[in-house]
Amino acid sequence: MADLSTTFAGIKSPNPFWLASAPPTNSAYQINKAFEQGWGGAVWKTIGAPVLNVSSRYGGYEYKGNKLVAINNVELISDRPLEVNLREIREVKKLWSGRAVIVSAMVESKPEAWHDVVMKIEDTGADGIELNYGCPHGMSERGMGAAVGQVPEYCTMITEWVTSVASIPVIVKLTPNVTDITKPALAAVQAKADALSLINTINSIIGVDLDNFQLKPNVGGKGSHGGYAGPAVKPVALHMLSAVAQEEAVQRVGLPISGMGGIQTWRDAAEFLLLGATSLQVCTAVMHYGFRIIEDLTEGLSNWLDEKGIKSVGEIIGASVPRVSDFGDFDLSYKVVARIDPETCTNCNLCYIACDEGAHQCIDLTVDGHKIDPASYAGSVKPIPVVREDDCVGCNLCSLVCPVDSCITMLEVDSGRDSITWKELTSQKPEVLNWDEMEKYRREVGIKIH
Amino acid sequence: MDGSKLSLDELKDRFSEIKPALSKREASIEANRCLYCFDAPCIAACPTSIDVPTFIHKISTDNVLGAATTILEANLLAATCSRVCPVEELCEGACVLGTDHKPIEIGRLQRYAMDYLYDRDLMPLTTAPPNGKKVAVIGAGPAGLSCAGELAKLGYQVTVLEKQNLPGGLSTYGIVVMREPIRIALEEVEFVKKLGVEIKTGVEVGKDISAKDLLEQYDAVFIATGMGKVPDLGIPGEDLSGVSEALSFIAETKLAEKEGLERLSKLPVGRRVAVIGAGNTAIDAATIAKRLGADNVTIVYRRSAEEMPAYDFEYEFIKNEGVEFRFLSQPLEILGENGQVSGLRCDKMQLGEPGDDGRHQVSPVPNSEFTLECDQVIKAIGQEKLLELFAAFELELKRGYVKVDETLRSSNPQVFAGGDCIRAGGLAMTVTATEDGKIAAKSIHNWLLETTS
Ligand SMILES: Cc1cc2nc3c(=O)[nH]c(=O)nc-3n(C[C@H](O)[C@H](O)[C@H](O)COP(=O)(O)OP(=O)(O)OC[C@H]3O[C@@H](n4cnc5c(N)ncnc54)[C@H](O)[C@@H]3O)c2cc1C
Numbered sequence A: 001m002a003d004l005s006t007t008f009a010g011i012k013s014p015n016p017f018w019l020a021s022a023p024p025t026n027s028a029y030q031i032n033k034a035f036e037q038g039w040g041g042a043v044w045k046t047i048g049a050p051v052l053n054v055s056s057r058y059g060g061y062e063y064k065g066n067k068l069v070a071i072n073n074v075e076l077i078s079d080r081p082l083e084v085n086l087r088e089i090r091e092v093k094k095l096w097s098g099r100a101v102i103v104s105a106m107v108e109s110k111p112e113a114w115h116d117v118v119m120k121i122e123d124t125g126a127d128g129i130e131l132n133y134g135c136p137h138g139m140s141e142r143g144m145g146a147a148v149g150q151v152p153e154y155c156t157m158i159t160e161w162v163t164s165v166a167s168i169p170v171i172v173k174l175t176p177n178v179t180d181i182t183k184p185a186l187a188a189v190q191a192k193a194d195a196l197s198l199i200n201t202i203n204s205i206i207g208v209d210l211d212n213f214q215l216k217p218n219v220g221g222k223g224s225h226g227g228y229a230g231p232a233v234k235p236v237a238l239h240m241l242s243a244v245a246q247e248e249a250v251q252r253v254g255l256p257i258s259g260m261g262g263i264q265t266w267r268d269a270a271e272f273l274l275l276g277a278t279s280l281q282v283c284t285a286v287m288h289y290g291f292r293i294i295e296d297l298t299e300g301l302s303n304w305l306d307e308k309g310i311k312s313v314g315e316i317i318g319a320s321v322p323r324v325s326d327f328g329d330f331d332l333s334y335k336v337v338a339r340i341d342p343e344t345c346t347n348c349n350l351c352y353i354a355c356d357e358g359a360h361q362c363i364d365l366t367v368d369g370h371k372i373d374p375a376s377y378a379g380s381v382k383p384i385p386v387v388r389e390d391d392c393v394g395c396n397l398c399s400l401v402c403p404v405d406s407c408i409t410m411l412e413v414d415s416g417r418d419s420i421t422w423k424e425l426t427s428q429k430p431e432v433l434n435w436d437e438m439e440k441y442r443r444e445v446g447i448k449i450h
Numbered sequence B: 001m002d003g004s005k006l007s008l009d010e011l012k013d014r015f016s017e018i019k020p021a022l023s024k025r026e027a028s029i030e031a032n033r034c035l036y037c038f039d040a041p042c043i044a045a046c047p048t049s050i051d052v053p054t055f056i057h058k059i060s061t062d063n064v065l066g067a068a069t070t071i072l073e074a075n076l077l078a079a080t081c082s083r084v085c086p087v088e089e090l091c092e093g094a095c096v097l098g099t100d101h102k103p104i105e106i107g108r109l110q111r112y113a114m115d116y117l118y119d120r121d122l123m124p125l126t127t128a129p130p131n132g133k134k135v136a137v138i139g140a141g142p143a144g145l146s147c148a149g150e151l152a153k154l155g156y157q158v159t160v161l162e163k164q165n166l167p168g169g170l171s172t173y174g175i176v177v178m179r180e181p182i183r184i185a186l187e188e189v190e191f192v193k194k195l196g197v198e199i200k201t202g203v204e205v206g207k208d209i210s211a212k213d214l215l216e217q218y219d220a221v222f223i224a225t226g227m228g229k230v231p232d233l234g235i236p237g238e239d240l241s242g243v244s245e246a247l248s249f250i251a252e253t254k255l256a257e258k259e260g261l262e263r264l265s266k267l268p269v270g271r272r273v274a275v276i277g278a279g280n281t282a283i284d285a286a287t288i289a290k291r292l293g294a295d296n297v298t299i300v301y302r303r304s305a306e307e308m309p310a311y312d313f314e315y316e317f318i319k320n321e322g323v324e325f326r327f328l329s330q331p332l333e334i335l336g337e338n339g340q341v342s343g344l345r346c347d348k349m350q351l352g353e354p355g356d357d358g359r360h361q362v363s364p365v366p367n368s369e370f371t372l373e374c375d376q377v378i379k380a381i382g383q384e385k386l387l388e389l390f391a392a393f394e395l396e397l398k399r400g401y402v403k404v405d406e407t408l409r410s411s412n413p414q415v416f417a418g419g420d421c422i423r424a425g426g427l428a429m430t431v432t433a434t435e436d437g438k439i440a441a442k443s444i445h446n447w448l449l450e451t452t453s
């Protein structure tokens, strides 16, 4: 059993799994229940400015019969009175000294307001504060949430208001609704934040009701962009996480990152860890299935680490970050080609049509080794798809659409060319930026474009 | 009677597991179809209360070892159960998807998880340090193994005494090869042994060691002896060559398959076979006879189709196998020629008033005798109770079964009992026997804790 215990900016938890600040962390009742089931920590539903929520708040993205591939919401921060939240936070922390209890906060953009809420939070005994610079709706219009997170200068300013008075770790939660996530991240670093967390929800409209043209969710005939979260956002979150984890300024001060956005299984969790997350937060998956998923999250992660012979979760944090590279550093001579195993092929021909119409026309349908034209072929023998490996550009598409496990493999082959990157090529031969020279270069080294 | 006339390939087809194993992708798709219900009805429908949604969720995330662990925590004989449980009546029958879609294939997913574990020889369970107490278990069938394994987990020194050469009880000797090959039953036994259980085969309690000695040498005894052999019909002709009893007939195919198809092809089988009785055992024996290559197999039953103890799906299955039925037919004599079976003389029966058990009384139709031509007769009219053994422990009985309270304790406070030896007919299943083992282990543990503290 691998060691899953985690220390994040000095905050200890028995495993890296925390509940994200959201409906599942709305009350002591819920967090007590979650801790009983093994959650390592919880970030309290954002407290702060007074709000009024609307009714009809969430929309679900159902894809091909799978419910809740993603959720979107127009919910605000906690609508329970501040005092009630503070009292319950204190109770929870007292009961669960070994678990991470973090409080998410968002108040008006005034130093006094922030100072005040920091003091109140510290008074509860909580382990840390998370600054919610992410809420993309409702709060941003009032100059809070994403309105802060999208402007690096505001981000620095407010973070400084907090770090200058806080004695417990300060985590800045970033909004993904920016073109370059590293900008607000660096702003937080500059303001001496102790840690970062990401991503908050993504601006989205989940859909339109075709019967009555109403937006989803529908609030009395109106709709709005809301925050998008859940399994579908994971690739976006992984990218933003790796971009921040790669930042030199972040690495230099060793700033830990709490990763979230689409974590549902231990496999997702492992990917976040490999790309640089030290702790992990979960919201939508719990909203869908309940706290009980923690059993598989911890056990699955631990079993996987055991299988790999890795003793503790700390050993894999950021292990894949050095592989995150620029396109310009890729080896242009690396080559893979697709190969279809005729034994396991079921003749669905999805690879054929994908390559023929969506890629590079390198798969033939064949009978007895002879290419046939599917439009005119009338024989009784089922044609078999075969890759013309010389023409295959190695784009992976056929293997991605193939429904049979390991039927199409991408084989590494020797291109016969010396390894070279785009950066090297264009510095050695800047002339290739001209088409004629490019063609000449291709002929020289033997690059054939099919 | 000759050996099977079928080719080895044909035999292989006929004696392979009926439901094939799921591939990784099939398992993943099926597991992802599961709704992961909260407080799910499938859990309540499983006699051992396996946390079905949790283990299926774990398969869906490819935490298959975790899935197997969840299963084993509730049921140590889950590899057998996944193959032999009447899932239509249990977990899958309760699946909420059953109402408007297809229920989840819980049994096959469970098998997928257990195969994963056994293929890799993994041991996810931990055992407590030895507590110095000794328990004897009589019978290495599902009830005995389950109890022994659960007690070993708690730190007991457990010895299982088994009269047969191979452990496993009916999983080894009784359940047809197409549902469970011996290999699986024995793998499961090995797993229980790894928990620290000692199994002594070829030791019959009451013969090789007395009840009295056991009670003296062990702190507690668990009786899990199942049932005895199929009783005689009590009609003339039973000693003719070609007359056998269903359990030995099935056991021969199990042992033969273990040694290979070659051996299976040499098993003698009649051309025209009559099977007497209509319970699960009769159905199984008839299936085996048919699959070994008999031209015609007829089940002869004294009552009507409605009263058959077999499940509906078994009845459907066996009809598809091409087995014929003679309902309302009472065997009177097995006829022979040159010492070899040549036919079965029967009376036609008629239904009368329903009896105490709700089943109709039957009585012979006057002058209705007929003869069914056959060269093999297989008796499958239930199993005898092991009264001698129960008497040696001086146990109170209830209709021939050991009388127990809800903690599975018998009239002797030191003796507990479970499995087929406490339970009649339809409810006697591998999974109920397994649950009995669990309950008894808990009761023995609670009792020994009490008496020593
Ligand atoms: C033909 C057949 C098919 C079946 N098919 C199914 C099925 O598909 N699904 C299902 O759920 N159930 C099925 N069952 C029922 C299931 O096999 C039993 O309910 C289950 O095996 C009972 O377990 P047990 O441990 O009580 O008894 P058993 O499995 O009978 O084991 C008892 C063990 O005790 C040993 N023993 C007996 N006396 C002594 C003694 N004096 N000393 C030492 N050892 C002794 C026996 O040799 C035996 O190994 C089937 C039964 C039969 C007969």
Ligand SMILES: Cc1cc2nc3c(=O)[nH]c(=O)nc-3n(C[C@H](O)[C@H](O)[C@H](O)COP(=O)(O)O)c2cc1C
Pocket (backbone or CB within 6 Å): A020, A021, A022, A023, A045, A046, A058, A071, A072, A073, A075, A076, A077, A078, A104, A132, A134, A173, A199, A200, A201, A227, A228, A229, A230, A231, A233, A260, A261, A262, A263, A281, A282, A283, A284, A285
């Ligand atoms: C309904 C809902 C309400 C949320 N409320 C908050 C909030 O109050 N404060 C906050 O920082 N994040 C909030 N979030 C964002 C989550 O904390 C988290 O960043 C996001 O959902 C991504 O994780 P997930 O994919 O696991 O859901 C909310 C998300 C949802 C779905």
Ligand code: SF4
Pocket (backbone or CB within 6 Å): none
């Ligand atoms: S989950 Fe359903 S019942 Fe509960 S608050 Fe939301 S709409 Fe109401």
